[in-house]
Amino acid sequence: MKKFKRVTSMDVAKEAGVSRATVSYILNDVQGVSIKESTKKKVIQAAKKLGYYPDSMAVALKTNKAMSIGIVSKRNISEQRYIKFLDGVKSAIGDNYSIILCSDHVDNFGYPEYYSYYKRKKIDGILFLSFQEHLAEEKIDDYLHMSVEENIPIVFADYHLNNQMVNCVDINYYHGAYMAASYLIKNGHEEIIYLTPDFDTEQEQQRRKGVEDAVNEHKGIKLIKTPISTDNDKEIEAVIEILSKKDEYSAIITSWSKMAYTVLYQAQQLNISIPNEISVIALAGSNFDVYTYPRLTTCNLPLFELGQKSAERLMNMLTDTNTLPLNITLPCKLKERDSTKGI
The missing domain is CATH 1.10.260.40 (lambda repressor-like DNA-binding domains)
Structure with a gap:
């Protein structure tokens, strides 16, 4: 050979x-x-x-670094949020570093995988990406202990820890919700129904406050807050019932794009014209928003930027061990499409 x-x-x-x-x-x-x-x-x-x-091995030996970073999240890697986050991370670390997806499964010595990887010099630092809907299941105190007491380079993405001792990059969900509600009010909508998931998280609390603050800044605006189940069948039933009362409001805000898709589909089934009869806006976007009918107006989350800024922060920590902790909050961006219009 x-x-x-x-x-x-x-x-x-x-x-x-x-x-x-x-x-x-x-x-x-x-x-x-x-x-x-x-x-x-x-x-x-x-x-x-x-x-x-x-030769990555030669570079690692020369620099005494693994030339890899670990990413830990309870999210499914197929989720758009995870994929866009990874795209942002990759754009920041370039070709010199690689990404290792780590779990929090405990090994035979009683340590989570990401901790073992760091101790065995397989990774140089860790990015934690939160799953807000399951945040209570995460061992936040353990993460903070590793970051502060053991001085492991860690950046927390979308955790909203409000801790000046650690590096955090967060999404400003309040900003997106406030902007979306203000947009509808500016376009003449005075009766707005707000659909939220039937559980409470930091992001939903921020969104709720953002919508409420926008409404409270104007006189005569009616806001109907309606939690609905995220179970598919129950969500459909709730949306159909809400649409049957369409004369009571002129616009719908949904926390998730998935809810908005259900609204658009069921409205078409019921011969309700969007946006002529009801305007619809979602407080999160996805790659499918331009393919709905009508195309969905969204308040897009800065997911790529979340990964990019988190990775940039981690790279700074790896380059300069004396860098001070930093908390960063990223704004959302309104994307106007066909599902909304002025009255």
Whole structure:
């Protein structure tokens, strides 16, 4: 069998006509080193021509780092929220770091997997992504202990811990809800029904306050808050009953896009025109919003930015161990489509 010779950074240096150190600076994206753009281009072209690929094991040995970060979440990886978060993380860590999805399953020594991975130098730091609907099941005190007492590089994404001792990146659900309700009121809607899941989380508390504050800033606005079950059959029944009373309101706000899809579908089944008879807006968006009929107006969550900013913060911690903890809150963005209109 023919053996292939591994291309080294020295080979790339000879091909590009530069020093090996210059190749290392460019291919490892070392910050603070001034190198001409023409030189960077020449080195990258040489690396591509020779088929050079960095030896991650060698880099790890040289830097005493795993060159990997762990991500821990109770969310299903197929969820859009998880996928967009991962996209943001990857955009921030680049090609030098890899991602390891860790669980909180306990090993034979009594330690959760993510903790064991860190202690065994398989990961350099951890991103925790919350699952708000199951937040009570998470061992927040253990996470905080690792971050503060054991000095493990950790960033908490969407936990709303309000703890100045740890790094947190959160979504401002209040902002999105306030903006959505204000948008409807500005467009002349005075009777609004607000559909929420039948359980309470930090994000739902923020949304509820945002909607209520927007309504309370205006006189004569009627708000009907209606919790509905997230069970599919019960949700459909509740939506059908709500739509049967369509003369009592002119707009519907839903906490989730899934609820809004149910409203759009059942309204069509009942020959109710959206948005001519009722406007519909969701406080969360998804990739499917442009495919609904009519296309759904949403208050999009900054999920990509959540991953990006969380990973950037973790990278800063790995680069500078003296960096101070930082709490960041990301705003939502209103996306107007066909399911809403002014009266």
